[in-house]
Amino acid sequence: MEERARPGAAFLAFDVGKSSHRACAVDASGEVLFNREVANRPADIDRALAEAGAGARVVVDQKRNIGALVVARARAAGNPVSHLPGIAMKKARDMFPVTAKTDAIDAEVIARTAAGMPWTLREVAEETPAAASLRMLAAQRDFAVGSRTRAVNRLRAVLLEADPAFESAVDPSSRWQLAVLAELGGPFGIRAAGLRRFRSVAERAGGARRAASDRLWAAAAASASSGRPELAAESELVRSLAARAAADSAEAARLDALISDSLAGDEAYEALLTVPGVGPKTAAALVTLVDVSMFRSHDELAAYAGLAPCNRQSGTSLNSSSPSRGGNRTLKNLLIYSCTSLVGTDNRFGRYYDSCRARGMRHNKALKAVARKRLKVIYAIMRDGTPYREG
Template sequence: MHLTASEARGAVLGLDVGEASHWACLLTPDGEVAVNRPVENTERALDDLLSQVDASTLVVVDQVRNIGALPIARARAAGLPVAYLPSIAAHQASRLFPGDAKTDERDAHVIAGTATGVPDALLPVPERDEALGAARSLASQRNHLVTCGTRDKNRLRSMLLESCPAFEALVDPSDARWLRVLERLGGPWAIVDAGRAAFGALTRGADRSAMAAAWDAAASSTRPAEIMVKAENPQVSMLARRISEAMSEVARLDREIAGLLEEDGTYACLMTVPGIGPRTASELAIAIDISAFPDHDHLASYCGVAPRNRQSGTSISSVTASRQGNKRLKNLLIFSCNSLVRSKGRFGEYYRSCRARGMCHGEALKAVARKRLKVIYAVMRDKAPYAA
């Protein structure tokens, strides 16, 4: 939903949303400020405000979830159209307005003024689908757990690196067997103290040569002071346990999300696209309302995989990677193309042709992601499975 100038000639109510209260700025079609005051983040206060505006008033918020959820719900309950001005766009637009103060009052005026003067900057707020809403909530928790797990893995590696670098180089904190060993025994010196037999019992089914190499690396390294070993072991065990719990919970959430989306036609069709698995398909189905994008170029810009052209007369002319867009979708779309590098399909061939033209691996992956996004757009628009 990109509004045209003619569609945005009605009044605009800009809301700079907050946890306890929002600041409301109502601009008339002539640009006059009709309302400029705070409003509590309660149903009664919002309903009272919305009852005072015309039925054609466009309500614009700068956040669509969390603190922005209640204003959107009450605006829709009042029958008012709703749109979304991303915070980064509002921040950039604020430079066009007088002053440089950072206040809720000025932010609300910037939101309303930008919506009035630059309606193309607005994004749609999709109608709430209960299944998608539930899946989005679970996906948000999954992403939080992935972030926490990554942080704990980095902390675990840091501790092992400081204690025994040769041992750390052979440890895989994403491997359930290694996590079991570290949780049960502790760091490298506790593993050596437990003995090779205890270590082998906890690593059944693993690569024996790799495990033996890790054991030998710890056994042949210089042991630090005993006080350091005693301080290290409980921390290693705790981190390994938290990583293992996070991985298990992420796997459970992935199954729940897939179950919620199994009846969703868009999700099912996305699963047929090469290189797209359940996680990427669910993120795309949850995050993108395809009706809001008139063509694949707009979608590529939103996802951050569209190249950025730079030109200034004849002195500068270049094409670089864009740093804008949805970074989570951008990373998913690019990294999921790794599985296509050695494939014999059209995307694998395109990757190899990009490398033959002198692109590095990362540049070629981005190019493949951009090419594949055209297919993703068509699949989501038509709700039709991918056909090679």
């Protein structure tokens, strides 16, 4: 593609990469002014911004990580910044008469989509240092939780292969049980350590009641005495996976405390804690994941969270509504499953759950309906900073 540098670009699109980006500038009529590679360095990005001209809207396909420097330099130059979500960009590329996928094509697709369909863009809100720190802590917490989940699932798989009866007796959410498995290993390691040491480890970890620890000891002793051979790798894997799950749990708890401390005194966070069923974890996720100024109504926020129904209509042959499978999955799960604590309560949301069940809804569907109803309140509270009041 011939490169022609002209002033007065309306849009400057970046198909961002780790070491370099592809920058494509188009004017108001959609004509390409230039399309070239730009190193992921401040000086090179600044030159592309200057060549595009003051006031050009910068559009990126990734606003974090590898795209963060582009966003920062565009902000410093006074350019407005927008984000074209990856799924929107992929669908837009399918409308272009090209079969290849190259950085040059992707950059032009972003630029032409921004010029021709500006409603597909998402404004990139400015972020204060405090908000950026909070977002990074929340992302690290999600990483720790995901790592813990993988370790626990693998631990269960190892125990299940060795002895299903012992696996069913283990509760990986219990801190003291993870401590026992991390220090002593599987059933053979527990029996070899003896009852006294087993109880010492369980009680030192905290939270182990004698009746509960006796049940785990009995299950381990029965498994080790069942006549099955002891696998050499079993105890080693159990120790490693239990230790990893325990460490990830401690890291997630530490990050939760840091997030709560960072949000202390935050108006929206404090107001959200007054909503029934919203605890520190859900409130922190809402504050870090949702910029309420970007949504014109609670309906838009519901669509973002994946709580809005997906309507399908075509002539007279198709007219249906089904649950959405999209949206921000992390936020969606938090909003839905935090409603579990509302079941059986006498507040408006608990009564709404009862009415949904009375109409024949299953439990999970009723929880989602309650989450959608509660989201209207959450949106208003985040928008106005006003605590919740029943009725």
